[in-house]
Amino acid sequence: MAEFLLACAGFILAAVAVGLVRVLRGPADADRMLAAQLLGTGGVAVLLLVAAATGVSAVVDVALTLALVSTFASAAFVATSDGE
Amino acid sequence: MSFVLDVFTVVAVAAGAFFFVAGTVGLLRFPDSLCRLHALTKADNLGLGLVVLGLLPQVEGALAAGRLIAVWLLAQLAGTTVTQLLARSARRSGPLA
Secondary structure: OHHHHHHHHHHHHHHHHHHHHHHOOOOOOHHHHHHHHHHHHHHHHHHHHHHHHHHHOOHHHHHHHHHHHHHHHHHHHHHHHHHH | OOOHHHHHHHHHHHHHHHHHHHHHHHHOHHHHHHHHHHHHHHHHHHHHHHHHHHHHOOOOOHHHHOOHHHHHHHHHHHHHHHHHHHHHHHHOOOOOO
16 A cells, blocks of 8 residues: 555656646746645645655644645735735 | 455545646646636645545544644645635736636
8 A cells, every 4th residue: 555655646746747847838927826836735645645655644744834835935926926 | 344445545546646637737738827727726626635535544543634634624725715816916917818
């Protein structure tokens, strides 16, 4: 089961990383932020899978922190782009 | 019983991975920002939700399961708020296609 969960984690990470092409292509800044948002959510899923596969439950806390930080990143983007 | 739970985990996690791929494809292929936002929310909600659902039988104890659900709920709440803000920002910055 652990091998399957780790394989799924790698698969999701690869899929989300391909989505980062949107950061290069744009065209609007909001599109770039969407790719970062997908990376945040995908990263949370990957960390949860790794936590279950390895049995290190502290990784769940890392996932929780990543979810919080990616939210703050998007909120900061909206706050600064509205200010200009 | 453990075999049934393992099958449930495999099916749910694989379905979650599928939704992440669908989100990526939508993000790359859809024509404008609001369409891409639509694809992204499916990956956010269903992808992460199915992965968490699939992992629930693999953790022992109600506390560990509760932590997983707490992560999912935070991601749901944050994702909903953030996509709303991003949609407003995309709408303001350019004319709707």
